[in-house]
Amino acid sequence: MKILVTGGAGFIGSAVVRLAIARGHSVVNLDALTYAACLDNLASVAQSPRYAFEHADIRDPAALEAIFRRHTPDAVLHLAAESHVDRSIDEPGVFIDTNVTGTMILLQAARSYWERSGRPAHFRFHHVSTDEVFGSLPPDPAVKFTEDRPYDPRSPYAASKAASDHLVHAWHETYGLPVLLTNCSNNYGPFHFPEKLIPVVILNALAGKPLPIYGTGAQIRDWLYVEDHAEALLLVLEQGRPGRSYNIGGENERTNLDLVQTLCKILDDRRPRATPYAEQITFVADRPGHDARYAIDPTRIRTELGWRPSVSVEEGLARTVDWYLTHEAWWRALQTRRGVGQRLGVVA
Ligand code: NAD
Numbered sequence: 001m002k003i004l005v006t007g008g009a010g011f012i013g014s015a016v017v018r019l020a021i022a023r024g025h026s027v028v029n030l031d032a033l034t035y036a037a038c039l040d041n042l043a044s045v046a047q048s049p050r051y052a053f054e055h056a057d058i059r060d061p062a063a064l065e066a067i068f069r070r071h072t073p074d075a076v077l078h079l080a081a082e083s084h085v086d087r088s089i090d091e092p093g094v095f096i097d098t099n100v101t102g103t104m105i106l107l108q109a110a111r112s113y114w115e116r117s118g119r120p121a122h123f124r125f126h127h128v129s130t131d132e133v134f135g136s137l138p139p140d141p142a143v144k145f146t147e148d149r150p151y152d153p154r155s156p157y158a159a160s161k162a163a164s165d166h167l168v169h170a171w172h173e174t175y176g177l178p179v180l181l182t183n184c185s186n187n188y189g190p191f192h193f194p195e196k197l198i199p200v201v202i203l204n205a206l207a208g209k210p211l212p213i214y215g216t217g218a219q220i221r222d223w224l225y226v227e228d229h230a231e232a233l234l235l236v237l238e239q240g241r242p243g244r245s246y247n248i249g250g251e252n253e254r255t256n257l258d259l260v261q262t263l264c265k266i267l268d269d270r271r272p273r274a275t276p277y278a279e280q281i282t283f284v285a286d287r288p289g290h291d292a293r294y295a296i297d298p299t300r301i302r303t304e305l306g307w308r309p310s311v312s313v314e315e316g317l318a319r320t321v322d323w324y325l326t327h328e329a330w331w332r333a334l335q336t337r338r339g340v341g342q343r344l345g346v347v348a
Pocket residue numbers: 006007008009010011012013030031032033034035036037038056057058059078079080081082083084098102128129130131161183184185186187188193
């Protein structure tokens with residue numbers, strides 16, 4: 001399959017590109033290279049004859065039309081987005097521009113290409129979204145996000161992703177575009193940008209800096225190793241039913257405090273010091289509108305498509321710490337980018 005991946009230079013997009021190339025697919029990576037992008041994430045596949053890069057913005061209709069004509073993809077896997085919740089609170093405008101307007105422009109370009117090509121039955125437009133569109137859950141472990149849960153986004157980021165999800169469904173209902181939609185829980189793993197929770201904790205711990213935790217750290221998130229997400233995305237792309245949504249999650253609920261303490265224990269083991277790393281934990285003012293709990297019910301993707309995560313959260317966190325310990329040049333280069341590392345808040 002020839003897949004047009006948008007946002008392939010980002011954290012999850014680069015994991016998908018690496019996996020797709022390893023599986024024998026051809027990939028065209030379309031990315032605007034914002035502050036969050038890193039083409040080094042793709043060093044292992046950049047020389048492949050099945051990999052191509054297009055430096056373009058999903059808000060540019062002329063560029064999109066030319067890319068569709070030049071590459072004639074069988075599918076679009078749409079990950080390009082502004083993805084950082086705290087930034088969406090400070091600067092919501094760019095989230096609406098990219099996540100909402102950009103998705104609409106991409107849908108129009110994909111639709112026009114699909115119609116010109118005679119509406120091929122195999123074509124897919126797969127939109128990658130988040131569980132944050134469903135809002136916040138009560139602590140009751142029996143209650144989880146299923147695909148039919150009403151949308152209730154609470155941050156500008158979540159609202160922009162919810163709007164884009166609705167657009168994708170509308171393009172299916174109105175124009176018949178064969179779409180797929182996935183809503184995934186929090187990802188973590190190698191190549192995670194150094195302003196997100198897990199890298200911030202690892203890197204601040206190593207630097208002897210405070211490990212900031214919002215509020216009391218009681219918020220619960222459902223963590224998934226990024227390579228398991230990439231597997232799920234390719235599976236849905238290949239076997240998902242058009243028009244359908246699939247929730248993806250690792251059933252690994254952790255409070256933020258528990259997660260940070262676990263990372264500290266792994267670091268105590270890997271880089272022992274006289275003072276345990278957990279002593280650097282510092283509680284800071286909570287994020288406005290901070291959702292209490294996210295938890296995914298992955299029954300549909302498990303029963304319909306047979307997907308299961310392969311990496312336990314203990315194993316995944318240990319692998320992630322080891323990756324940051326051995327990839328210092330990668331994260332040091334990104335830490336010097338404008339605006340990165342200025343925030344004290346922990347993001348999850
Ligand atoms: P990221 O911020 O690491 O990467 C986003 C990529 O999109 C970057 O390479 C950036 O350059 C590119 N991009 C941004 N605006 C663009 C534009 N206008 N045109 C073209 N490219 C543009 O994000 P991520 O964490 O890899 O997330 C990827 C997708 O997955 C997003 O849609 C996000 O909403 C979704 N998602 C993320 C998580 C998570 O935990 N990170 C969980 C569920 C869903």
